[in-house]
Amino acid sequence: MGKARKPPPAWAVRLRAEREARFWSQKEMARQLYEAAPPEVQSTFPSRASVMRELRDWEAGRWKPGSRYKRLYALAFGIDESVLFGDTFKLPGKSPEEVLATILPGSDSLAPLATRAGRRIGETTIEDLAARVHSMRLADDILGGEDLIVPAFRELDAAVRLYREATHTEETGWKLLAVIGESAQIAGWIASDAGQHEQAAQAYGLGISAAKEAGDAVLESNLIGSLAYQVSNVGDMGSAVVLAHAAVKAAPVHSPPRARALAWDRLAWAHARNSDAQAAMRALGEASDALASDRGQPGPGYLYWVDAGELQVMEARVYTELRRPLRAVPLLTDVLARYNTTHTRELALYLSWLAVALADANEPEEAAHQARRMLEMSADVASDRTHDRSLVVLNKLTSYADVPQVRELLADFPVDG
Structure with missing residues (x-):
């Protein structure tokens, strides 16, 4: 069976977790350490690149920061040094409101985007909406569906009302429909995670209609695949396979590789849940081939999480199911x-x-x-x-x-x- 790789020590896991809880890159972490230092220490501070190399080693647990950097970490995070570098493991805890306040744009993170009935909207409004949708995705990385379901559907409802009540050009309308589709996808995912499967299916249905009307086949494929994934887990397996096939078919040949890989992955899972091992293996192969053709091409923001590691997880889940x-x-x-x-x-x-x-x-x-x-x-x-x-x-x-x-x-x- 082989031995699992030894996990990093608690303090190393905590350093990375605290940094990522604040959405700081390693470059930003290096800057925060510098800013936390008094002027006499800043004057002797190594280069940003050098500190980042140290950061990677610290977060991997290869060695522990010295006393100077321990103090700077404590100041940057606002956490007592003995707690930060102690032996007891505890992930940083934040309430849903605190997480949303960090991620969502705007002064009131839990308030829906206000509709502007009767007013003409343009690119700025679309960009604001898209940013809020992506922020909800980032919140979903950290919080559970029960914490997020209310704000997620507030955002979706606000976007739909904006489309119905505001005036806009035809092109802006298509873009707004695409944002509604993206909002429906994350709202459906959150509802499914909260166990509200009927509400999730309704959100996915709304999103599929919006994506189809907007002429966004890649988004339509993602939404159908999301619905297929839910049905695979809680519904009729035969229907799940049909839906997952539809998601693969909806993704055009020229779709971003990650979009095609995700569609094939969901088909693999549907086949595995339906106990069709050969079909599941074929779909996994197609997903791997699709992702292998990815050369860093720009793609929709909602595919940010699809990478080789996630495909590896799905492959392992398929093997476990089989x-x-x-x-x-x-x-x-x-x-x-x-x-x-x-x-x-x-x-x-x-x-x-x-x-x-x-x-x-x-x-x-x-x-x-x-x-x-x-x-x-x-x-x-x-x-x-x-x-x-x-x-x-x-x-x-x-x-x-x-x-x-x-x-x-x-x-x-x-x-x-």
Whole structure:
């Protein structure tokens, strides 16, 4: 099975998590350390490139910052040095309101964009709306669906009312429809994560209509694929396969490679859920080929998260679903060793797949260890998906209840449905 890569120490994980919670790049982190230093220290500060090299090593846990940089980190983050560099692991906690206030543009992060009934709108309004939609995507990276469902649908409703009540040119109308489609996609995704599947399906349907009317086939494919993914998880598997095929078909040949890769990935998952191993493997191959043709071409903002690592996760999930743990475990172990720790929900979900794959591989002790990590991590995540996966993992492990580690886990986390 091979040993998993040793994770970085708690303080290293915390340094990266605190930086990413503030949406600072490593370059910006280096600047913040410089700004935190008194003038006499700034005069002896190394180059920005040199500090960034150090940052990469610190965040990887290869070695610990010296006393000077520890003090500067504490000042930059506003966190006591003993807490920041202590041994106890704790991710930075922020309320939904704090996260949205950091990400969403505008002075009132929870207020919907005001409609401008009777007024003519143009590019600036479209840009404002698009920025808010993308901000909601970034918030979804950190918060669960139950935290975000109300503001997400406020934003979608505001965009729809703007289209209906304001005046605009035909071209601006098409762009506004595309933004509505993007807003509907993230609102549907958030509703699905909150367990509101009917509301999610309605949002996806609205988005598909808006994308079709706007003539945006790539967006239409993404929305159909999003609906297919939900149906794969909670609905009729045959219908999921049909929808996923439709998403692949909707994506034009000249679509961005990441768009085609995502469509094929969702088809692979639908086939896996439908227990069609050969079709799932073919779709995974198509997804890999599509992404391999990506040469950094510009594409829609909603594809920012699609990369080789995400495809690797989907491949591992397909193998797990098809009960091929010897293929799934190495892939998931590799991804989890370098995954963004601020994305708590996704990290917990990936750990759940690893736990199931390890159980299938007859490794109940390690499965229990990974399951405990997943359950403790997701305890405060407001996500219906993580709750459902918790039940899947615990039920999977009940057949190993005679193993001490599993017995202790089941006692600490009783299956209550």
